[in-house]
Amino acid sequence: MSAAITTPPAAPTVSRLERLRQQLLSRADSLPTAAALVIFVLMLAYGEIAYGRIFQLSTVSNLFINNAHLIILAVGLTFVIISGGIDLSVGAIIALSSVCGVILANAGWNAGLVILVMILIGSTIGLVSGVLIQYFDVQPFIATLAMMFLGRGLASMLSTVPVRLDEASGILLLGTKIKLIDGPKVNDLVITPGVLIALLVVAAAFIILHRTRTGRTVYAIGGSEHSASLMGLAVVRTKLFIYVASGTLAGIAAVVYTARLGSAQNITGIGWELDAIAAAVIGGTLLTGGFGYVLGAVVGALVLGLMNVLITRDGSIPPEATTIITGGILLIFVLLQRAVISRQRE
Template sequence: MSASHTLAPISAGPAPETRTARLSSLWERSQTLLPTLTALLLLFAMLIYAEVAYGRVFHSGTMSSLLVSFAPTMILAVGMTIVIVSGGIDLSVGAVVAVSSVAGVMAMNTGVNGWLSIVLMIAAGATFGLIAGVMIQVFAVQPFIATLAMMFLARGLASILSTTPVMAPENSPILLLATDWKIIDGPKVNDFTITPGLLIAVLVIVAAVFFLHRTRMGRTVYAIGGSEASARLMGLPVARTRVWIYIISGALAGLAGVVYTAEVGGKAQNVTGIGWELDAIAAVVIGGTLLTGGVGYVWGSIIGVFVLAALRLIITKDGTINPEYLTIITGAVLLVFVLLQRALTRRKQT
């Protein structure tokens, strides 16, 4: 009598279609990361060139100085990333920095509590963002036009408040944000120091990464940028999210005004922030965020900020290059990355 044996089915591994889909997904993801990786390679190349040509670049003092001085730009770039990922634009952030700075310092000089003044500076920026968001969502105004109007309004209000620099009181708490914290005690003046303002910028970056990738509203931001119609069909809160996007951008512009005012010793003036919105947009695009929306990374935008910082470092250390060329070089780099984005987008569509 023979016993019958049943053989367990042998797994043949994932189906070819599954492997193909995974490889296709990996390839598409690598394409979206290509501009960011290119920016990272460009950053390292520029820093290495500066070290070889001029020296004292990879020094604690130089690195900490760059980080501290570009903290406001990092904060602006975070807000601009959220806006551009949603398919919008915000041209008002530079002017909002100016008006929030001037208004906040003047409030301190009239006896308003220093900490309350700082909160009011951030709230002022959020108010400009709220107005822009309502114009865009409720009245269907194009983001370019709505934020351009806010830019002129904010810059005009800053000039009405004061056409001459105003100084914060000597005991103002805003000055504490520029306190040097020595992290590495280097030889001579080669110390690595940070400030509370830089720490605020780092916290904003971390919070923005969590917001965009770990919250429902953050995923809605990507969905709006990818396809607003699809986002609506999925039942996502498009209207509310779009208004919040501009409120966040405005609030971060006000916060950047706080950090910058502290960095320059409490001085505020109506001409602060001219062109900063363009720096923020350039950093975001160089970092790999698509101007059409739907794709972008906060960390990529921070790499873009460092690319701009490295450009400025090279021009400063060289000494023979006209500072006005910084704008031309930035424009050329931005053009290259826009063309790279365009090529990748066309390849993806085909």
């Protein structure tokens, strides 16, 4: 009798394994994001063991403070990439917007007004990209490339030397450090309004992308734009929204960055569009579109930031090899995505 009872569960064990496999496969989409999270934790652990002082409030605070702008950019890029497009203009938007902002602030403009102008510069450039892409069938790559050139060129016309913000400017308030937990020595949990803005942006983007109709449409466009428009989704409006949002977020990132640094230059933000794309991709957003997470982009940005911290701490890695490492990490994640996709096709 006991044998009769013990034998039947043997079959369910197999099927349970099978079910687990099925579940894993159906969840394979989120594998890259999970991998990014695992790598982030591994990097933290490695840093703690090899160099020490990583699991510290001050290190974590600095990680967020120094990468707030990258998080904001990566969130914007996530929207664009999920829809199957690309935005190369964000780095140049930061240059134009921050140089403009500093010059206006130093000319005596009200800080709030300056911030509004800085953000609107981003929105305007995003809108132009969106119109070129949507109404004139220009490829996203080339339209945002044009905007990148335009932003960089205009910023260079305004100034080719670093411009410093007046000490008294209200914009700097956004970069002030607020102590939340007063730890021993310098080990404090510090936060800046800039970080809060970044977190707000993440929360808002999360709600829009994962909880609203607009968000679903973004995914649908990335899956197949043609099908999305046949289904009667608001493709035109959503695509414009995506590029305007990306530009606006770049404007916000410019505000946060300028507030932290207190100065701006025409060469600020060179290559940041690539960092932001890398962050989104590391976070599990598929470059072909149709798949991705907002929170993944945050993890991706933090992985890149932590990598810089570790390289600085290590000291033996030549700084010129940094870009090789970034490229390598990017390649690993893209290969991972590729493997997951081909797995699903089977």
